[in-house]
Amino acid sequence: MSTPADELKTAVIIEDDAEIRHILAEVLESSGFSTVSVGNGIDGVRAVLTYKPLLTTIDVNMPGIDGIEAAKRIRAQSDTFIIMLTGLSEEADVIAGLGAGADDYLLKPFRPRELRARVEALLRRSRGVPASASPAPASRGSVGPSFPAARVATSATPVVPVAAEVVVPPAPGDAATAAPATLNSDEWLVHRDLRLHPENRVVLVGGDELELTRTEFDLLATLLESKRRVRSKADLTLVLRGESYVTSYFVGDADKRAVEAHMTNLRRKLGDSPASPRYIETVRGVGYRLTADSV
Structure with a gap:
């Protein structure tokens, strides 16, 4: 029998605009996620490696490494669902983001119910685990490991001292x-x-x-x-x-x-x-x- 802790889902929000971070957090929390919010790509990669979220949203244009590079680093080490966020005039960035490993995209300004619909569509899809991921793959329909329910806001300070440059390739003969x-x-x-x-x-x-x-x-x-x-x-x-x-x-x-x-x-x-x-x-x-x- 599942427990409430088994049903917790975590989302990492990588967005440099504080107001949009707040909107994303409210929408995702109303959909049953606990959220971890960060304000730049480096902290975002660290947060994903630490909290192992089911879902990650990434803004394309950010200080430091941009959303495209952040998506590449995350995808090399994580099976999290990735939704890219970009402005209407930056549609080419969507294509680059999908090429970097994103699962879906959302154009700004977006409506909260559209974000919820995109998230629900992603969660209906089976979660295949690549060879470079953990040797214990998630079963069909699982929502991943359990996490603290409280929102963690870390827009200014790195969330954990994890090296964002580390990429772990699949081991030969895995x-x-x-x-x-x-x-x-x-x-x-x-x-x-x-x-x-x-x-x-x-x-x-x-x-x-x-x-x-x-x-x-x-x-x-x-x-x-x-x-x-x-x-x-x-x-x-x-x-x-x-x-x-x-x-x-x-x-x-x-x-x-x-x-x-x-x-x-x-x-x-x-x-x-x-x-x-x-x-x-x-x-x-x-x-x-x-x-x-x-x-």
Whole structure:
């Protein structure tokens, strides 16, 4: 039986504007999170490494290291959900943030209910743990470890003496790389020499395991399940949000460009060329689908 402590969720807020920090904290706390607020990227990386939050929000433009660099350092060492915050005139930063490992973005000024909706959509998605993470992965639907319920405001002072420059790469021969051999072959999604296991969140290309972000994995799984059926950028946006395709959900140009950015990163990791694709082809003006089994 779960206890109240088991249900606690922590969010780290990395934002240099005190008023926006306060708004973010109020919205997230009303959604059941305890919050840790910091005012710059260095302190934000330290806070994530210390509090191991389920969710992290990062402002793009901050003093010291910017939000893009902070996201890269966090993603190298943490499986936290990352939402990037940026101004309407800085849409290109959203694309850079997604490339740095962010899961979603929010344009300023934002409405509190939009932030809550984005957070709820992220939490509906399964939390795959990369090989570089802790050897005890979170189970589907878990909310991570327990943390103090009180908000910790640290906009001026570093939260803990943890070196923000440290990056821990996956150890060679890590036990996680041996996992595919034990998986049920009937559960794989297969296209050419590309294999994906939805439940265990493992991707193999030619027998070698591929490390993908949560969003890249979800996009690839959707395309593999759809086979030759074309999936539009709007459709893929709503898949990533965990919503059904209905007219009440707005998908803007920024959402579609975000899908394009994730797809570019996915293709790069697959070694796939948009001009001569082996796995994923672009249907101009529509979206994406798998290539034919043979060309």
